[in-house]
Amino acid sequence: MxxxxxxxxxxxxxxxxxxxxxxxxxxxxxxxxxxxxxxxxxxxxxxxxxxxxxxxxxxxxxxxxxxxxxxxxxxxxxxxxxxxxxxxxxxxxxxxxxxxxxxxxxxxxxxxxxxxxxxxxxxxxxxxxxxxxxxxxxxxxxxxxxxxxxxxxxxxxxxxxxxxxxxxxxxxxxxxxxxxxxxxxxxxxxxxxxxxxxxxxxxxxxxxxxxxxxxxxAMQGVSSVLVKFNNPLNMESFKNAVNELKTNKYGLIMRGKGFINYLDEKNPEIQRYAEFNYVGSNYEFENLNTKKSSEICIIGKELDEKEILNLFNFN
CATH class of the missing domain: 3.40.50.300 (P-loop containing nucleotide triphosphate hydrolases)
Structure with a gap:
């Protein structure tokens, strides 16, 4: 066998x-x-x-x-x-x-x-x-x-x-x-x-x-923060928030990933979906053809969960 x-x-x-x-x-x-x-x-x-x-x-x-x-x-x-x-x-x-x-x-x-x-x-x-x-x-x-x-x-x-x-x-x-x-x-x-x-x-x-x-x-201080979005995102606002993570004011960011629902920049009436990936100090998006729950997970060391949630609170 x-x-x-x-x-x-x-x-x-x-x-x-x-x-x-x-x-x-x-x-x-x-x-x-x-x-x-x-x-x-x-x-x-x-x-x-x-x-x-x-x-x-x-x-x-x-x-x-x-x-x-x-x-x-x-x-x-x-x-x-x-x-x-x-x-x-x-x-x-x-x-x-x-x-x-x-x-x-x-x-x-x-x-x-x-x-x-x-x-x-x-x-x-x-x-x-x-x-x-x-x-x-x-x-x-x-x-x-x-x-x-x-x-x-x-x-x-x-x-x-x-x-x-x-x-x-x-x-x-x-x-x-x-x-x-x-x-x-x-x-x-x-x-x-x-x-x-x-x-x-x-x-x-x-x-x-x-x-x-x-x-x-070795893993002491490493944790994750889950951020959920109820409404479609403005992509520029989301990118600005992600760029803020690079400052290390919110902890040492080791990884970010998830799916986002966002408004088309040229036609805000159209909603789009993308996979989000953050590694090191770089991030990227990959457009999706299927709907996904809009949420991301931030993984890092000594994370300030409250401030991260506030950072991504666009309401």
């Missing part, structure tokens, strides 16, 4: 995990795939995006599968194995998750269902090429756990940085993990057959180096 492949796609907040998974899905058209999605914030943005593609998504929200949601994660895995019977399970943990602990859960010899029916196919960490150095500085050993325990390190947004910076990142990654396969080329230039080979080949026995720090201490 062929065992179910489990691919763990880790990476810091906003590194591009969901985008990577969408590319992976395209390269596995003939497989039955289930995705376990674990979001740090209060709304399942990434789960919605994947579900809109017609994919089977099991969501675990408001916690981390490497600690507070461990039992829920195990239960979800066992239910997927028994009832959904996929050929591949893709696990996307929160960007604040410890890859070492997630690998430990999957490889736990005491869980007979997982041991007998599944194999850990790959442990991948997506590296944000644009924000790598800042992220390493902010979260040190905690961030390095995702690098040390991956058997593949895939650099996202490489097309937006210089070759010199890219070489520096590869060198830094190699110092932390000398065994992993490192992929630094632009994803868009990789054809689907080669993309699947990257995932499924060179997967020798995956080991893990246990995180020796205090995970709760």
């Amino acid at each position: 062929n065992k179910i492949k489990i691919d763990v796609i880790s990476g810091y907040l906003g590194s591009g995990k969901t985008t990577f998974i969408q590319k992976l899905i395209k390269s596995t058209e003939n497989e039955r795939i289930v995705i376990i999605e674990n979001e740090f914030g209060d709304i399942g943005i990434d789960g919605d995006i994947l579900r809109d593609k017609g994919l089977d998504v099991v969501e675990l929200e408001k916690g981390c599968i490497c600690c507070t949601l461990k039992l829920n994660f195990l239960k979800s895995l066992n239910n997927i194995i028994e009832y959904m019977k996929p050929t591949r399970i893709i696990v996307e943990p929160t960007g604040m998750g410890l890859l070492s602990q997630i690998i430990g859960i999957v490889l736990d010899e005491n869980n007979e269902d997982i041991k007998n029916n599944c194999k850990l196919n790959s442990a991948i960490t997506i590296i944000d090429g644009e924000n790598y150095l800042e992220q390493v500085e902010l979260f040190g050993d905690f961030f390095n756990d995702q690098i040390k325990n991956a058997n593949k390190l895939i650099i996202s947004k490489s097309q937006y940085i210089s070759q010199e910076d890219l070489d520096d990142i590869v060198g830094s990654l190699r110092e932390t993990n000398n065994n992993a396969v490192i992929i630094s080329e632009n994803w868009d230039s990789i054809d689907l057959d080669k993309f699947l080979k990257i995932i499924d080949e060179s997967n020798e026995k995956i080991s893990r180096e246990l995180y020796v720090g205090d995970v709760h201490k």
